[in-house]
Amino acid sequence: MVIYLGDKFGFTISLMAFAVIIYMLVSIFYLYVAVGEHWNLVLSALLDSRVHGAIFISISSALLVGFLAIVSSIPVAYLLTYMEIRGKEILETFLIDIPQTFPPVTEGLVYLLMFGRFGLAYTYAAVIIAKFYVSAPFTISFASRRFREIKESGMDIIARSLGAKTSHILTKILLPLSARDLIAGFSLTWARAMGELAATLVFAGAIPWVTETLPVLIYLTSSESPQVAIAASVIMETLSIISLLLFKFIARRRY
Amino acid sequence: MSLYIRNVSKSFGKVKVLDKVELLVEQGELMVIMGPSGCGKTTLLLVILGALRPDEGQIWIGDREITNLRVEERNIGYVPQDFGLFPHLSVYENIAFGLKIRGYSKLEIDSKVRNLLRIVNLDGLETRKPKELSGGQRQRVALARALAINPSLLLLDEPLSNIDEATKSDVIEKLKDLQKEVGITTICVTHNPEDAFKLGNRIAIMYLGRIIQCGKPEEILKEPKNEVVKRLVASMYILWNKA
Numbered sequence: 491m492v493i494y495l496g497d498k499f500g501f502t503i504s505l506m507a508f509a510v511i512i513y514m515l516v517s518i519f520y521l522y523v524a525v526g527e528h529w530n531l532v533l534s535a536l537l538d539s540r541v542h543g544a545i546f547i548s549i550s551s552a553l554l555v556g557f558l559a560i561v562s563s564i565p566v567a568y569l570l571t572y573m574e575i576r577g578k579e580i581l582e583t584f585l586i587d588i589p590q591t592f593p594p595v596t597e598g599l600v601y602l603l604m605f606g607r608f609g610l611a612y613t614y615a616a617v618i619i620a621k622f623y624v625s626a627p628f629t630i631s632f633a634s635r636r637f638r639e640i641k642e643s644g645m646d647i648i649a650r651s652l653g654a655k656t657s658h659i660l661t662k663i664l665l666p667l668s669a670r671d672l673i674a675g676f677s678l679t680w681a682r683a684m685g686e687l688a689a690t691l692v693f694a695g696a697i698p699w700v701t702e703t704l705p706v707l708i709y710l711t712s713s714e715s716p717q718v719a720i721a722a723s724v725i726m727e728t729l730s731i732i733s734l735l736l737f738k739f740i741a742r743r744r745y
Numbered sequence: 746m747s748l749y750i751r752n753v754s755k756s757f758g759k760v761k762v763l764d765k766v767e768l769l770v771e772q773g774e775l776m777v778i779m780g781p782s783g784c785g786k787t788t789l790l791l792v793i794l795g796a797l798r799p800d801e802g803q804i805w806i807g808d809r810e811i812t813n814l815r816v817e818e819r820n821i822g823y824v825p826q827d828f829g830l831f832p833h834l835s836v837y838e839n840i841a842f843g844l845k846i847r848g849y850s851k852l853e854i855d856s857k858v859r860n861l862l863r864i865v866n867l868d869g870l871e872t873r874k875p876k877e878l879s880g881g882q883r884q885r886v887a888l889a890r891a892l893a894i895n896p897s898l899l900l901l902d903e904p905l906s907n908i909d910e911a912t913k914s915d916v917i918e919k920l921k922d923l924q925k926e927v928g929i930t931t932i933c934v935t936h937n938p939e940d941a942f943k944l945g946n947r948i949a950i951m952y953l954g955r956i957i958q959c960g961k962p963e964e965i966l967k968e969p970k971n972e973v974v975k976r977l978v979a980s981m982y983i984l985w986n987k988a
């Protein structure tokens with residue numbers, strides 16, 4: 491392939507692109523540089539029980555939210571694909587776009603008001619609830635898009651002409667053909683859930699080994715003991731990068 | 746079985762795509778519906794299949810009215826233009842799809858699938874995935890898959906549009922032979938007059954949502970009902986005169 495960078499405009503455009511790319515990469519990897527020779531701080535943080543707790547709560551809750559997102563995205567995507575009503579796009583905006591951009595602090599407060607009286611605030615369940623709202627839409631969006639593609643290909647109608655009922659369409663056509671998209675959605679949901687701070691902090695608080703996640707720990711320790719915060723950040727960032735790359739590898743399309 | 750389409754209409758918004766369509770296809774017949782793009786032929790096919798509901802009219806297969814049945818209850822074999830093979834399944838699994846759903850035993854499925862593979866000339870390709878097949882092979886898998894459920898009716902949407910020119914006449918002969926061998930009532934839709942005249946026992950000419958003439962190829966050429974029919978089949982006179 492010939493890339494047209496030869497003329498002035500092409501050169502300027504590629505220069506701009508390089509600037510953005512370098513900025514993004516530096517943003518990601520600067521932390522490792524900043525830690526520099528103080529790797530021993532990271533290692534000692536790894537031995538801290540509070541950090542262990544935060545890692546455990548973060549990973550377990552993000553995984554759980556990822557699985558819940560898959561389970562709930564399937565019926566929602568099915569409905570969004572096959573329901574023929576007006577205002578479907580608005581419903582989709584409320585299910586997918588708004589949660590992703592909703593101010594998490596406000597969301598935490600809403601849940602505090604909604605579920606606080608049921609004794610759900612400051613529990614592990616609160617961590618899941620807070621993270622689910624902002625991160626599940628990734629999976630819902632991926633699943634809906636793929637289901638719609640399959641519907642447009644007409645494969646569902648062919649399957650029906652062969653006698654398939656809705657259960658068959660789901661288990662033999664939609665799910666196998668969307669497996670990779672669900673994994674891709676899961677990976678983004680998981681990553682978003684790992685990074686969620688404000689809603690979790692407001693609704694679930696920061697009880698070590700119960701509700702304190704890595705972002706909450708980082709936020710709370712960043713002023714009093716920054717070395718712990720930096721160490722926890724390194725752990726979190728490494729986890730996120732490795733897991734995203736791994737999921738991306740698993741989710742490569744085969745067909 | 747025979748198919749009777751009675752007074753079927755269908756509109757999308759203000760556009761009337763099917764306008765009181767009447768058509769009778771006899772048992773075992775290969776009927777071609779021919780017409781220019783946008784004349785409503787694919788819509789008619791989807792209405793017969795059950796993927797679209799008509800606004801009015803009825804559809805009968807034999808003495809059973811199917812107008813309000815769901816797609817999965819109609820027992821109609823359908824081969825779309827792009828063949829619509831399931832990309833995640835092998836040739837064998839594609840053909841076995843309908844049989845598995847119907848709860849046939851493994852042994853029955855195997856004997857039926859092997860038999861169909863032989864009929865459509867695909868022996869030895871059963872483990873291939875659709876992407877590893879040629880256009881013609883894909884079409885034959887789709888045909889075998891549709892025939893596997895022993896349908897009362899077979900619908901083919903533009904069966905020759907994804908086939909190389911070089912192999913087209915061969916495919917037409919094979920399609921005709923296969924249809925005769927299985928003896929299944931078949932409706933085939935095409936925009937191409939040449940394909941229509943080579944394939945069909947009878948041809949229904951469709952224009953602006955109506956069937957404006959239906960008859961044997963030579964009848965249509967001899968006595969075109971009006972100027973539109975004449976114009977639509979114009980290219981056929983040259984071929985006909987040659988033959």
